[in-house]
Structure formats: C-alpha cells, structure tokens
Amino acid sequence: MPIIVNLDVMMAKRKISLNDLSEKVGLTLSNLSILKTGKAKAIRFSTLDAICKVLDCQPADILEYKAEE
Amino acid sequence: MLIIKTNVMKISTKQMLAILLGISWVIFVGVCIEAGGFICNAFFTLVLNPVGARHFWQEVNLSNLYWYNHGCFFAETLLICIVAVMRAYLFYLIIKILHNKKLDMLQPFNPEVERFILNISRVSLLIGLVSWIGATYTFWLVKQGVAMPDLQHLRLAGADVWLFMGVTLFVIGQIFKRGVEIQTENDLTI
Numbered sequence: 001m002p003i004i005v006n007l008d009v010m011m012a013k014r015k016i017s018l019n020d021l022s023e024k025v026g027l028t029l030s031n032l033s034i035l036k037t038g039k040a041k042a043i044r045f046s047t048l049d050a051i052c053k054v055l056d057c058q059p060a061d062i063l064e065y066k067a068e069e
Numbered sequence: 070m071l072i073i074k075t076n077v078m079k080i081s082t083k084q085m086l087a088i089l090l091g092i093s094w095v096i097f098v099g100v101c102i103e104a105g106g107f108i109c110n111a112f113f114t115l116v117l118n119p120v121g122a123r124h125f126w127q128e129v130n131l132s133n134l135y136w137y138n139h140g141c142f143f144a145e146t147l148l149i150c151i152v153a154v155m156r157a158y159l160f161y162l163i164i165k166i167l168h169n170k171k172l173d174m175l176q177p178f179n180p181e182v183e184r185f186i187l188n189i190s191r192v193s194l195l196i197g198l199v200s201w202i203g204a205t206y207t208f209w210l211v212k213q214g215v216a217m218p219d220l221q222h223l224r225l226a227g228a229d230v231w232l233f234m235g236v237t238l239f240v241i242g243q244i245f246k247r248g249v250e251i252q253t254e255n256d257l258t259i
Contacts, residue, residue, distance in 0.1 A: 031259050041257040 004064045007036045010055050024054045082174055090167040097160035103224070104153035111146035115139070129223060133216045141210060148203035149223055155196045156224075162189055178248035186245055190238030197231030204228055 011021060018036070022029045027047065034040050035047075048059050055061075080088075106126055114121035114135060122135035122142065135142045162185065166172060171181040203225035211217050220226040 027259065034257060035259045039257060040259045041254045043259050047259050 002066050002068050004066055005035060005038050005040070005062060006064055007032075007051070007062055010057055010061055011036075014055050014057075016055070021051075021054060025050045086167055086172065090164065093160055093163045093167060097157065097164055100153065100157040100160055104150065104157045107146065107150045107153050111143075111150060114146075115143060127222070129218045131218070134210065137210075137213070137215045141215075145203070145206065145210070145223075148199055148206065149225065151199050152196055152203065152224060155192055155199065159189060159192045159196070162192065176252060178245060178252040180249055183242065183245040183249050186238055187242040190235050190242050192235075193231050193238060194235030197228050197233075197235055200225050200228035200231055 011018070018029060018032060021027075022032050025032070025047070027035075027050075035043065043063075048062070051062060052059060103126070110121050110125050114125070114131075119132075119135055123130055123132040125131045125146075131142060131145070134145060166181070166185045171179070171185070173179060173182075203223070204220055207217050207220060207223065207225060217223075
C-alpha cells in the first residue's frame with residue numbers, strides 16, 4: 001500500500017514506549033502493533049486525534065504517501 | 070386479578086447446534102450404511118453372484134436390469150453409489166464444522182464458514198447433477214422395456230431440490246465471501 005505509517009519514527013522522536021502510548025491513547029497493544037507494522041486497513045479519526053494529541057504532532061507526521069513504482 | 074406465570078423454555082444457539090450435531094451423526098451413520106450397502110451389493114453382484122441384483126437394497130430389485138445388460142447395471146449402480154457417497158460426504162462436512170465448533174456466533178463471517186458453505190454448495194450441485202443423470206438414464210432404461218424400481222427407492226429422486234439447494238448455498242457462499250472481507254477490514258480498522 002502506498003500509505004506508510006511512521007508511528008515508530010514519531011514514537012522514537014518523543015521517546016515514548018508502545019506500552020505508554022497504548023495506555024495514554026486508550027488502544028490495546030495488539031491494535032497499536034497492527035497500526036505500527038502497517039497491517040491496518042483503516043484508521044479512525046478519533047484514533048488519529050488521540051495519537052496526535054499524545055505525541056504532539058500532525059497527522060502528516062504519522063501518515064505518509066509514497067507512490068508505488 | 071389473575072396472574073398467570075409462564076415458564077418459557079428458551080433454547081440457546083449452542084443447544085440447538087448440539088441437537089443438530091446429534092441429528093447429523095444419526096443421518097451420517099444411516100447414509101454411510103446405505104452407501105456401503107450399495108457399493109458392496111454392486112461389487113457382490115458383478116463379481117461374485119448375480120443373485121445380489123434381486124435383493125439389491127430393501128425394495129430395490131435390479132435383476133431385470135442385470136439380465137438386460139451387465140454394462141447398464143454397472144452404470145446404474147455406479148450412479149447410485151456416487152450419489153450415496155456424496156450424500157455421506159455432505160453430512161461428514163456438516164459434522165466436521167459442528168464438531169470442531171467453527172461456527173463462531175461472535176464473528177460469523179470467518180473463512181472456515183465461507184469454505185464450508187461453498188463446499189456443501191458444490192457437493193449439493195454434484196449430487197443434483199448425478200441424480201438428474203441417473204433419473205434420465207433410468208427413464209431411458211424404462212423406455213427400452215426394462216422393469217425398473219421407483220426413483221425414490223433408487224435414491225435418485227429429487228435432483229431439482231439438490232440443484233436448487235446447491236445454487237442457493239452458492240449465492241449464500243458468495244455473500245459470506247464478501248462478509249469475510251468486510252469483517253477483516255473492520256477488524257483491521259484501528
């Protein structure tokens with residue numbers, strides 16, 4: 001898929017662990033892991049809102065579009 | 070004022086599935102015995118002793134067909150055996166899914182159920198097709214002057230019902246296929 005999830009990059013920048021993020025965002029670890037590994041098919045606005053709030057970033061910092069060659 | 074208390078007995082889905090599993094086992098044993106009987110009698114008649122054709126199965130007397138033509142007898146019994154074995158296989162599939170408890174009511178649209186529905190639709194279509202061929206062949210034999218038992222006794226009747234069931238299940242299977250896709254998408258929506 002040409003949409004890339006850069007959640008791990010933002011987490012590294014904010015020095016936050018997956019456990020902490022899961023607790024603060026209110027998502028299960030397995031769901032967060034699905035999102036981080038790029039297996040997710042879709043993301044809710046509410047989830048994106050919560051993640052951006054906790055990581056203090058913009059949606060574009062988490063999601064990136066790369067055209068397939 | 071008269072108050073009438075009623076105790077309404079509720080049967081849960083789990084209990085219903087357990088009852089269906091029991092019934093399926095009984096039918097499966099029955100159709101297996103029937104299929105085994107057909108195969109053994111056909112083999113016995115063709116290889117060992119032609120007297121087996123007279124008492125082929127319950128009311129079925131195929132001695133006229135046997136003495137008319139051995140090849141026709143073989144073809145007719147082959148069709149009967151295929152239908153009987155496919156019926157047994159159909160109930161095996163039903164028992165398998167009920168026994169393995171793959172019918173998850175919390176997530177009904179799973180690939181296992183989709184595969185099950187498409188499989189039984191294929192088996193039903195095949196039974197319908199072979200039954201129809203068998204029935205047509207029996208009518209042709211009757212036209213040739215061979216006294217044949219009733220289609221009901223030959224277990225070749227109801228081809229149209231099998232075909233209808235097969236087509237209906239195929240449509241349901243396709244709907245399930247889409248349902249599985251939607252459920253997978255929903256599961257992977259974070």
